[in-house]
Amino acid sequence: MPDNMVQLVNVVKEFEDNVAVNDLSIDIRRGEFLTLLGPSGCGKTTALRMIAGFEQPTRGEIYLDGENVVGRPPYKRVVNTVFQNYALFPHMNVAENIAFGLKMKKTAKAEINEQVTRMLSLVQLEAYGERRPNQLSGGQRQRVAIARALATNPKVLLLDEPLGALDLKLRKQMQLELKHLQQRLGITFIFVTHDQEEALIMSDRIGVMHRGRLDQLGTPSEIYDKPRTIFVADFIGETNLFSTVVTKWDGNTAYVDVEGCSVPVDGTGLRAGEAVTLSVRPERIRLSSQPEPGFFYLQARLKERIFVGTALKTVLVLPTGSEVVVSEQALAPVISEQDEYYVTWNTEAAVVIRTE
Ligand SMILES: Nc1ncnc2c1ncn2[C@@H]1O[C@H](COP(=O)(O)OP(=O)(O)OP(=O)(O)O)[C@@H](O)[C@H]1O
Numbered sequence: 001m002p003d004n005m006v007q008l009v010n011v012v013k014e015f016e017d018n019v020a021v022n023d024l025s026i027d028i029r030r031g032e033f034l035t036l037l038g039p040s041g042c043g044k045t046t047a048l049r050m051i052a053g054f055e056q057p058t059r060g061e062i063y064l065d066g067e068n069v070v071g072r073p074p075y076k077r078v079v080n081t082v083f084q085n086y087a088l089f090p091h092m093n094v095a096e097n098i099a100f101g102l103k104m105k106k107t108a109k110a111e112i113n114e115q116v117t118r119m120l121s122l123v124q125l126e127a128y129g130e131r132r133p134n135q136l137s138g139g140q141r142q143r144v145a146i147a148r149a150l151a152t153n154p155k156v157l158l159l160d161e162p163l164g165a166l167d168l169k170l171r172k173q174m175q176l177e178l179k180h181l182q183q184r185l186g187i188t189f190i191f192v193t194h195d196q197e198e199a200l201i202m203s204d205r206i207g208v209m210h211r212g213r214l215d216q217l218g219t220p221s222e223i224y225d226k227p228r229t230i231f232v233a234d235f236i237g238e239t240n241l242f243s244t245v246v247t248k249w250d251g252n253t254a255y256v257d258v259e260g261c262s263v264p265v266d267g268t269g270l271r272a273g274e275a276v277t278l279s280v281r282p283e284r285i286r287l288s289s290q291p292e293p294g295f296f297y298l299q300a301r302l303k304e305r306i307f308v309g310t311a312l313k314t315v316l317v318l319p320t321g322s323e324v325v326v327s328e329q330a331l332a333p334v335i336s337e338q339d340e341y342y343v344t345w346n347t348e349a350a351v352v353i354r355t356e
Pocket residue numbers: 015018019020038039040041042043044045046047194
């Protein structure tokens with residue numbers, strides 16, 4: 001049994017003169033919750049539709065459970081899809097909706113009934129079998145859509161922005177529900193979203209897509225803490241980017257110039273004269289009213305302080321006019337309000353991104 005449940009090998013999808021997916025290679029493990037994350041138009045839905053069989057790749061191969069499925073229609077693949085708009089049949093009740101795929105497969109009636117009961121209980125809708133979709137809330141409809149997709153026992157469930165139509169509170173609740181459901185079932189989920197927080201919360205691994213390509217594949221903490229491209233650093237969470245040059249290198253530590261100040265960074269793989277970008281998360285920057293002894297500092301002018309519930313965000317302006325954002329826990333002792341501040345950070349807080 002291959003370890004990888006889904007494999008895309010150099011997959012390209014062209015629509016007339018538009019390249020929607022560009023040389024995408026990705027291995028998705030058995031039982032994994034993998035999210036394809038990226039802004040609108042980056043190609044994530046097209047990638048999912050090719051795995052489902054609704055689109056065929058222009059070039060490249062797609063393997064499901066070890067078998068090349070290019071050219072095979074959706075109903076002959078071991079996958080099922082849940083869409084954002086539920087796509088439930090309005091004239092059928094919940095139980096009939098869930099039974100639909102099994103009926104098409106000519107499953108025996110007793111077995112269908114058993115499976116429908118199992119699925120209703122899985123999504124906690126035991127009492128709703130007789131209802132029509134228009135008698136359900138948005139969250140309940142989406143649970144029916146998930147139950148319907150799981151009823152035929154697919155090896156892979158594909159989910160295309162399935163929580164997009166729900167309000168924020170319900171969406172957060174469903175994120176955890178779906179994650180727990182996936183853990184209980186142990187089947188592979190491939191989830192598509194443009195919401196980075198949703199991806200961080202739910203996924204075992206995230207593939208960040210940008211202009212049809214996979215920019216980075218990693219665990220949520222790898223993607224957040226060690227972004228490999230400027231796009232990933234900027235798209236996931238909030239960050240401060242400083243584009244700079246390595247001025248000095250002594251083996252372990254390199255020094256880069258930020259606003260005329262020599263700032264130490266991890267020197268691994270760098271060389272003097274190389275152009276790099278530093279990414280420093282707002283919560284990793286320290287703000288003080290005096291320079292901290294033993295640390296480099298950048299002097300900055302206060303622009304505004306914004307209270308965002310759990311955090312206090314401070315926007316400062318550096319001498320060259322660029323801005324830096326610092327985020328502190330709202331409960332942390334607030335230093336007195338003044339016009340000038342000093343900002344610094346620990347060496348390991350700055351992620352060095354090599355500029356290509
Ligand atoms: N059937 C099609 N014909 C022509 N172009 C298409 C077709 N489907 C998608 N595209 C184009 O391919 C690119 C990728 O689209 P895709 O829907 O995969 O992006 P996405 O990342 O899922 O975006 P969204 O979140 O907005 O759905 C876009 O430029 C889109 O316009």
